[in-house]
Structures are given as C-alpha cells and as structure tokens.
Amino acid sequence: MRSLYFVILRRKDHLTFIIAVVLSTIILFSGTTSEIQNLRIKVNRFFSFTRFPIIWMESKRALEGQNSELRERNIQLKLLLESMRHLEEENQQIRALLDFQRESHFTLVPATIHGKGITTTLSSFTIDVGYQDGIDINDPVVISEGVVGKTVLVGEHSSIVQLISDPDFRLSVRVVPYGAVGILSWSGNNKCDVREVPKSARINIGDLVYTSSYSDIYPPKLPVGKVTAIYDERGSFQKRLTVETFYNIGTLQYVFVIIENNVK
Amino acid sequence: MLNRKKYLISAVVVIILQLVIADLLTVRLVRPDFILIYILYISVWEGRLWGIIVGFVLGLFMDFVGVATYFGLSSLSYSIFAYLAGYLHGRYSKWPPIGFHLYGAGVIVIHFLFQLLITSQHILTSNPQVFWARVFFTAVYSLSFVIITNLFLPLGTED
Numbered sequence: 001m002r003s004l005y006f007v008i009l010r011r012k013d014h015l016t017f018i019i020a021v022v023l024s025t026i027i028l029f030s031g032t033t034s035e036i037q038n039l040r041i042k043v044n045r046f047f048s049f050t051r052f053p054i055i056w057m058e059s060k061r062a063l064e065g066q067n068s069e070l071r072e073r074n075i076q077l078k079l080l081l082e083s084m085r086h087l088e089e090e091n092q093q094i095r096a097l098l099d100f101q102r103e104s105h106f107t108l109v110p111a112t113i114h115g116k117g118i119t120t121t122l123s124s125f126t127i128d129v130g131y132q133d134g135i136d137i138n139d140p141v142v143i144s145e146g147v148v149g150k151t152v153l154v155g156e157h158s159s160i161v162q163l164i165s166d167p168d169f170r171l172s173v174r175v176v177p178y179g180a181v182g183i184l185s186w187s188g189n190n191k192c193d194v195r196e197v198p199k200s201a202r203i204n205i206g207d208l209v210y211t212s213s214y215s216d217i218y219p220p221k222l223p224v225g226k227v228t229a230i231y232d233e234r235g236s237f238q239k240r241l242t243v244e245t246f247y248n249i250g251t252l253q254y255v256f257v258i259i260e261n262n263v264k
Numbered sequence: 265m266l267n268r269k270k271y272l273i274s275a276v277v278v279i280i281l282q283l284v285i286a287d288l289l290t291v292r293l294v295r296p297d298f299i300l301i302y303i304l305y306i307s308v309w310e311g312r313l314w315g316i317i318v319g320f321v322l323g324l325f326m327d328f329v330g331v332a333t334y335f336g337l338s339s340l341s342y343s344i345f346a347y348l349a350g351y352l353h354g355r356y357s358k359w360p361p362i363g364f365h366l367y368g369a370g371v372i373v374i375h376f377l378f379q380l381l382i383t384s385q386h387i388l389t390s391n392p393q394v395f396w397a398r399v400f401f402t403a404v405y406s407l408s409f410v411i412i413t414n415l416f417l418p419l420g421t422e423d
Binding site: 012013016017020021023024025026027028029036039040043044047053054115116117119121122123162165166167168185187188189193195240249250 | 283284287288290292293294295311312313316317319320323324326327328329333334335336337338339340343344347350383384385386387390391394397398402
C-alpha cells in the first residue's frame with residue numbers, strides 16, 4: 001500500500017495526464033446535456049460584456065461609413081420611388097386580374113453579435129436574442145447577402161449561432177440557373193466546397209448558389225454565394241465546386257434570425 | 265511551488281486578452297491563442313502537473329465560452345499540449361537553446377494539427393493543400409506571439 005502511494009506520488013504528472021485525457025474524452029463523446037447547454041448560454045451571456053468596447057468602436061466606425069453611403073443611396077432611392085409608385089399601381093391591377101395571393105415573407109428578428117467566442121478559428125458567435133424573442137433551436141441566421149448559420153443553443157435572452165464557417169456545418173444548396181443540387185461545407189477564407197454535384201450538371205463560373213428546397217431548417221432561395229471554381233475529378237461521378245460567400249464572416253456585427261417561414 | 269496568486273491574476277488577464285484582444289487580431293478567421301501561450305509558460309516553468317491541470321481547466325472554459333461543436337476537445341488538446349510542453353521543464357540549462365525552442369515550436373504545431381485533424385477532417389480528405397495551409401497558418405500565427413512574448417519574458421528564465 002505504502003509502495004503504491006509512493007508510485008502514485010512519483011508518477012503524479014502521468015496520472016494527472018491520464019485522468020485529464022479520460023475526462024476530456026468522456027466529455028467529448030458524451031455530448032452536451034441540457035444542463036451543460038444552459039450553463040454555456042449563461043457563461044456566454046456573462047462574458048459578452050467584454051466585447052462591449054469593441055462593439056462600440058466597430059459600430060461607430062461602421063456608422064460613419066454607412067452614413068455617407070446612405071445619404072447617397074437616399075437620393076437614388078427617392079428617384080426610384082417615384083417610378084416604383086407607378087409600377088405598384090400597375091402591379092396591383094395585374095394581380096387583381098390574375099387573382100394572385102399576396103406573397104408572405106419571413107418573420108425576421110434582428111440581433112446584435114455580442115460574443116465571437118475565444119477559439120482560434122471563428123466558428124460560432126453569441127447573439128442578443130433568445131427564446132423570449134421567439135428564437136428556437138435550428139432557426140436560420142441570415143444577412144441580406146446570404147446565409148450566416150443557424151442557432152444551436154438558445155437561452156432566455158441570448159443564443160449561440162453555429163456559423164457557416166464551422167467545419168461541422170452542412171447546407172443543401174442549388175446552383176442556378178440550371179438547378180444542380182449539392183452539399184455545401186466551409187473550406188476557409190470565405191470559400192466553401194460544394195460536393196455531391198452530378199458530373200452531368202451544367203454549371204458555369206459565376207453561377208449563383210442558393211439554398212435548396214430539401215432542407216428542414218433553411219427556406220429555399222436564400223442566397224449563399226457564387227461559383228468561383230469547378231473541379232471535374234477523374235474517376236468520380238461527381239463534381240466539386242468552390243463557392244465564395246458574398247460577405248466577410250469576420251466583420252459581421254448584426255444578423256437576422258428567421259423565426260417563421262411563410263414563403264409559399 | 266506554484267505562486268497561486270500570481271498565476272491566478274495572470275490567468276484572468278490572459279482570458280480577458282483572449283476574449284477582447286484576440287478578436288481584433290483575427291486574420292482570415294484565425295486568431296492568436298493566448299491561452300495556449302499561457303499554458304506553455306506554466307508547463308515550462310512549473311512542470312507537467314500544473315500545466316495539465318491549468319490546460320484542462322482553461323480548455324473546459326474555452327469550450328464553454330467558445331465553439332458550438334466538439335465540447336471537450338479544447339480540454340483534451342490542451343492537456344496533451346501541457347503534457348508534451350512540460351517535458352521542457354528544467355531543461356533550458358541542459359539543452360542547447362535551439363533544441364529547446366524547436367521542441368516548443370514543434371509541440372505548438374502538434375497541438376494545432378491535433379485540433380484541426382478532429383475538427384476539419386473533411387478538408388483534409390477533400391483538399392489536403394488547404395488543410396495543411398490552415399495548420400501552418402494557425403500554428404505560425406500563435407507561434408509569432410510566443411516569439412514576441414519570449415523576447416520580453418524568456419521561457420528559460422525559471423531554470
């Protein structure tokens with residue numbers, strides 16, 4: 001017994017290492033329970049205050065740029081508005097004639113990014129809306145330029161979003177105009193890979209990529225990016241595409257969560 | 265014996281650095297890993313035991329605050345990293361400096377390789393060039409901060 005004690009004492013660093021590895025492996029393979037998920041939401045919410053100065057600085061810088069851009073666009077839009085008023089009247093008359101139902105849109109909840117995690121690669125962030133705002137797990141997160149990710153953990157007033165840049169993220173997409181379908185995954189530097197695309201599919205560089213109608217999470221026709229490269233691999237029945245997103249994921253500050261999809 | 269107060273304060277500072285500053289230093293979605301640097305110093309200065317304990321705890325913390333997937337991976341990889349880095353404890357005066365530093369750099373590369381092998385397997389199979397470039401860039405980016413820190417606070421000073 002005494003000798004065993006001395007062995008443990010002499011080899012305590014090896015023993016600690018084995019315990020740490022075993023514990024980590026158990027945590028890694030057991031997945032996360034709801035208690036751990038709730039705790040993670042709370043921890044994330046607590047640490048979001050550390051990003052406040054950065055959010056404030058980034059917002060100030062972004063607002064200055066946006067302000068001048070918006071003034072220019074305001075004039076352009078005013079000119080457009082006049083012509084659109086005329087078009088709207090014409091549109092309503094035609095709709096009435098064809099008896100079309102008015103198309104419903106998504107119900108969007110605006111959110112501010114409060115935390116971007118602390119891992120070496122950006123794969124998730126925390127937003128300031130939770131189930132009190134109508135958010136649920138697996139709600140799509142988007143911006144006007146395209147799909148950003150989906151909610152994976154939802155707290156009372158904050159949620160964790162799994163980003164398109166997470167190595168585990170997959171998205172069913174459709175390449176237009178010819179309609180080839182594939183599975184999209186992140187490959188780094190604002191670029192994604194699209195796999196499972198049939199070799200016979202007609203695709204050109206510059207074709208636009210949208211969400212397909214096969215996903216239970218994402219509504220169809222949400223923009224994702226554009227095709228920048230096509231690889232016709234020898235000996236394979238499929239093509240591989242490189243798709244570039246329309247935005248830089250590292251500079252995002254505000255996003256929208258789709259809580260209801262009423263598109264017909 | 266570990267100066268608990270000193271290390272606790274420095275751990276808080278490192279966590280704040282990782283939470284606030286690392287995001288500002290993001291290049292191509294890659295951030296420097298200040299927590300890794302901290303664990304390296306603890307392991308080299310205080311030995312394997314404290315390195316593994318600190319690595320495991322901070323890894324768990326990182327998993328809580330950070331990633332959406334692979335919960336537990338950071339604690340595993342930091343524990344392995346601390347175990348390997350802890351081998352350098354008390355060896356600065358015994359080893360040639362180049363060997364000491366090359367071993368440290370190698371352990372950092374192994375850490376990122378291990379993490380990316382688990383999180384980005386699909387990139388390795390589909391596009392090995394991108395995968396290895398990512399391993400290289402992530403490791404070199406954090407390594408450059410180790411070099412900067414080492415200029416002000418040499419790893420071998422505790423020997």
